[in-house]
Amino acid sequence: MEDVHKRHRTQPPVGLSPRFREALATAFDYHSRQVRKGSGVPYLSHLLAVAAMVLENGGDEDVAVAALLHDAVEDQGGEATLEVIRTRLGDRVASLVWACSDCLESPKPPWRERKEAYLQHLETASADALLITLADKIHNARTIAEDLEREGPGVWDRFRGGRSGTLWYYRSLLQRLQCRNLHPHLVRELGALVERLRRLAARVTVLGVPFDANSSHRRGPALAPGRIREALRSGSMNLTAECGLALDRNDQWADAGDLSFSGTESMVEKVQRAVDGILKLGGAVLALGGDHSITVPVVRAVAARHGPLNILHLDAHPDLYPALDGNPMSHGSPFARILEEGLARRLVQVGVRTMNEEQRKVAERFGVEVLSMDRWNGTGDLEFDGPVYLSLDVDCLDPAYAPGVSHPEPGGLSTRQVLRLVNGLRGRLVGADLVEINPERDPSGITAALGAKLFKEILARMLRRKEDP
Incomplete structure (x- = not known):
């Protein structure tokens, strides 16, 4: 200058x-x-x-x-x-x-x-x-x-x-x-x-949370926010969602960039403070992870603003461990914390195909609605009364569609089924996260491209500001 x-x-x-x-x-x-x-x-x-x-x-x-x-x-x-x-x-x-x-x-x-x-x-x-x-x-x-x-x-x-x-x-x-x-x-x-x-002034703010220290198996999801943005900016993709909303011509959303975790402040404190600052301005947040542990501070901030939330959780895993490998903040435990803290008025899980006895007990204790893959027919819109939060772990998809994740589990959802769930969601969407893409397991970039597609559709759904799709 x-x-x-x-x-x-x-x-x-x-x-x-x-x-x-x-x-x-x-x-x-x-x-x-x-x-x-x-x-x-x-x-x-x-x-x-x-x-x-x-x-x-x-x-x-x-x-x-x-x-x-x-x-x-x-x-x-x-x-x-x-x-x-x-x-x-x-x-x-x-x-x-x-x-x-x-x-x-x-x-x-x-x-x-x-x-x-x-x-x-x-x-x-x-x-x-x-x-x-x-x-x-x-x-x-x-x-x-x-x-x-x-x-x-x-x-x-x-x-x-x-x-x-x-x-x-x-x-x-x-x-x-x-x-x-x-x-x-x-x-x-x-x-x-x-x-x-x-x-x-943005009605929806995108916040990158490049954090994977609570992953139990493989590191790499911290790289995902950057790779998703790269896929969005690539010449092979435009920024128009399937509903026709052109995100590159829409000034109702903003990208706040990525948080940095190099200081002494904990991930939970930093994320919760950042999200609270976004919500104070009257908008909603779409968080890009990162591992699934980032959901806890995001939901805390959103629930503090809107009260207990209806949560739609798409995942191969229920993430209901009281603690995994001795870590209560593991990426396998976020929904145990959320339920214990009374942040969810209703938790609906779709795509689950790894429920074990330890997590089943937690689900039964809190009345979690589990639509496991062996029972769900893949049809029908999900309807919620009150504020809704969407948490989308990309390993909810079958590895044929999303190979670049830390914990691939065959028998999952297709891309089209996930898009129907997002666009068919009935309720006021006040927050969302997109987590668990692992670029180190995604040499072809196909999962990052999928993440960019999911990002577009979730963001467009949040911007439509409708109770019904």
Whole structure:
């Protein structure tokens, strides 16, 4: 990134004249009783931040003065206010303030109409006006993002455009400003903030959990999140789900990347904290494992938000061991923990074909509904009342379809049967995980490609936001 301070050192130092003090007094007169939407922070703090950014990025005193007053005409009297500014501070300042105002009419036209007119105006606005606009929008976008992270999705209700309109406006602003090829370092900063807002607004967030330390037999599932993403980006696959939803054209989801487990914080603590942060923003989570032990902290966070869950668990194994090899957090034990903690109002397991006596006792104790492969006819939709969580262990599929797993078990589900279960699921899907692909057992990449397919269909099902498919 350009070194702004180095760039400034090449310019002769310029102080501020008493006109700037006059501008501060004028801004105080117009805005001293205003506060920022929803926060109660004095509105003058925004004007000072915009003026400071203008000065830090090469603007002269007139431009900084106009930055202090860029909202005065629009918010405080229209043409009459513009003439006061012209009289007190000069024609150039008044012209810049006018250029930064999206409407002088009273009553104002509808919000969308005003914003579209302002976007068109940016195509011919001066470099100085664009500097003020960039400083204004950067500070606004940063404030919105910080408020969302602190307070949650109710922040969108402060804005006339709501969530979708606000995102549209900031994306459109960015596109117009990129086309002007001015102030590129600030345009890049705005671009990063627009992407941050998009992620914070996502209805579904994908979270990679590359962890396999609780695997009982073979390591390798920690590599799966990266391999699934590689398969998605390969030239052999597009991002359109079978329902017709084009994920590459849909801004309702975001990929938060992978968690790192190099620090001292435990996997359980880190995953639960990360998922809780996602859910606080009002969305749902799709976790990419990793071994099946990651399901415990994900379900804990989702249940803390939604209450006890209906869980649909697709797996060759029931994963109900009280402890496997002495490890209560083994990938063979997640649903024992979930049931003991009261996180499941109903647990339905499909695809099971390895139930032993020890796990059967746990299933009977908690009333688990086990649709084992020797009894399930492979037809019929599953219906749930209330929030639903889907946990899909890829070894639920027959090894003919999914050879790249740590514990292959013949006699499993077909790809089409799994897709019918996902797309036929009736209920409000509030979270999901996709686990136990082992790339070290998948030299051809066929299981990673299957994982990418399952990822697309699960994500599309979550985005459809329907009780019924």
